Amino acid sequence: MDQFLQQLLNGVTLGSLYALIAVGYTVVYGIVQLINFAHGEVFMIGAFGSLATWTLFFKGQTGLWVLPFMIIGAVLASVAVALLLERVAYRPLRNAPRLAPLITAIGISVFLQEAVRLFYPGAKSALPFPQIDLVTGAAFQVGGITVRRSAIFVIGALVVCAVLLWFFINRTKMGRGMLAVSQDPDTARLMGINVDRIIAVAFAIGAALAGVAGVAQGLQNSNIDFFIGFMAGLKAFTAAVLGGIGNIYGAVVGGLVLGVVEAMAVQFIPGTFGGSPWKDVWAFVLLIVVLVFRPQGLMGARVVDRA
Amino acid sequence: MSAMLEVKDLRVSYGKIEAVKGISFSVGQGEVVCLIGTNGAGKTTTLRTISGLIRPTSGEITFEGKRLDGVPAHEIVTLGLAHSPEGRRIFPRLSVEENLLLGAFSRNDGEIKSDLQAAYDLFPILGERSKQPAGTFSGGEQQMLAMGRAMMSRPKLLMLDEPSMGLSPIMMQRIMSTVKTLQSQGTTILLVEQNARAALKLADKGYVLEVGHVVLEGSGHDLLHSDAVRKAYLGED
Ligand SMILES: Nc1ncnc2c1ncn2[C@@H]1O[C@H](COP(=O)(O)OP(=O)(O)OP(=O)(O)O)[C@@H](O)[C@H]1O
Ligand SMILES: [Mg+2]
Secondary structure (H helix, E strand, C coil): CCHHHHHHHHHHHHHHHHHHHHHHHHHHHHHHCCCCHHHHHHHHHHHHHHHHHHHHHHHCCCCHHHHHHHHHHHHHHHHHHHHHEEEHHHHHCCCCCEEEEEEEEHHHHHHHHHHHHHHCCCCCCEEEEECCCCCCCEEEEEEEEEEHHHHHHHHHHHHHHHHHHHHHHHHHHHHHHHHHHHCCHHHHHHHCCHHHHHHHHHHHHHHHHHHHHHHHHHHHCCCCCCCHHHHHHHHHHHHHHHHHCCHHHHHHHHHHHHHHHHHHHHCCCHHHHCCHHHHHHHHHHHHHHHHHHCCCCCCCCCCCCCC | CCCEEEEEEEEEEEEEEEEEEEEEEEEEECCCEHHHHHHHHCCCHHHHHHCCCCCCECCCCCEEEEECCCCCHHHHHHEEEEEEECCCCCCCCEEEEHHHHHHHHCCCCCCHHHHHHHHHHCCHHHHHHHCHHHHHHHHHHHHHHHHHHHHHHCCCCEECCCCCCCCCCCHHHHHHHHHHHHHHHHCCCEEEEHHHEEEEEEHCCCEEECEEEEEEEEHHHHHHCHHHHHCCCCCCE
């Protein structure tokens, strides 16, 4: 039982990270029907933005008060890169065939990875991520379960982000504008909604959450490298599709389900096919199975929408 | 006095196909002007071009002395020009109230709440079902919502594209009398209609479009009684 609860916690932790990133795929897709395959790199840039903030302004500090600044640094870096991408790479291709932005995204991914690898000091190999009081350090025991401090940060971050996002979409004018654009962009323009601006906002929201995820990743793994965006991005995209691409709450549910399934597969599938080397395989098996029986994803692929 | 809306030699193409081939017309302050014509004549294309959703290949559109061609659609609304599109195009998964509030998206004044009430007074059913998803409305109810939503921007000129499409005769009466009411309250109206009789009856002025050209124009009364219109559009002989 303890083992099960332990894996459940591990799964939810991992899943929260996936969910934070997955929202970015889904919110952009819901507005412009575009898969931003460079989104994993936006997450990676967030992690480096956070590290850079610490290195430049707070080097040597471990107090919890530094964390908000690191989060702000991460979010600023992610959002800036995402907005730049949207403006210079995706916007000119908005009416191009679907393949064009897709290939562009792959090119951008490689570009961003290499840019960080070559120009961020020391990033040719993994860099240690700052340890922060209270959110890293010794785990504590609850019953028979080991709770890592960073796990609390990740799960808490997802909860806070999800609540803020809900509020933004359902209770603000800009959020209502987003819903309108996702349902009918031309008519939204007739309402006086600047669709270009809404698209930029969608990119920015996804990037902000990816930036927070970047901090979470650093705290959890205690180091980061230029390639972390690849696997995380792939998993988060899987989570978004699993939950129903375009559905924000689907992305959250998809992320959590994917994380839990991975954690359980590692623990409970016996023999050759169990253990962590196979967890990615099980993640994608889950995706395939869900898509065969429920092609619209778990929560239904609607455009950006309240669940 | 120059007209509120002036369209001059307007040409609009979809790729190689020219849908509007040099049309000119005008709408004066306080008038109801209608565009009638067969399917594919270019009526919807004309309205979409005026509201900035499509760029013309040539010609001029002037609204209260200001050139509109080239102004982005979302800014045109703020100038006082609302467009209730063909097929109603309400936002189906948003509530009635949210649809109406979207109509006021371009506004920042404090009177949006009272205009919401005005829309509910105009169409009481909208008020009774304000929290209901708009997609569950019937066609006629959706049309009322689309008109109410367009009015929420406080337009000087309201463009309606086939508001009676698919409606029962009673509902159509209702919509047409609302058009009259809005006119009496000071809104200028550009009306596109398949139902030529109903439209011409209340129009001050009408234009007949055929394959991208204006083939006939005149007062609503004259067109209603002209032989050409009676034969081609009113099914009389
Ligand atoms: N998006 C489009 N792409 C290509 N051609 C189009 C497009 N929209 C309209 N057309 C063509 O332009 C012409 C004019 O169409 P439009 O919709 O303006 O006609 P309409 O007068 O509104 O007709 P209806 O009474 O059927 O609504 C038609 O021949 C139509 O096929
Ligand atoms: Mg039409």
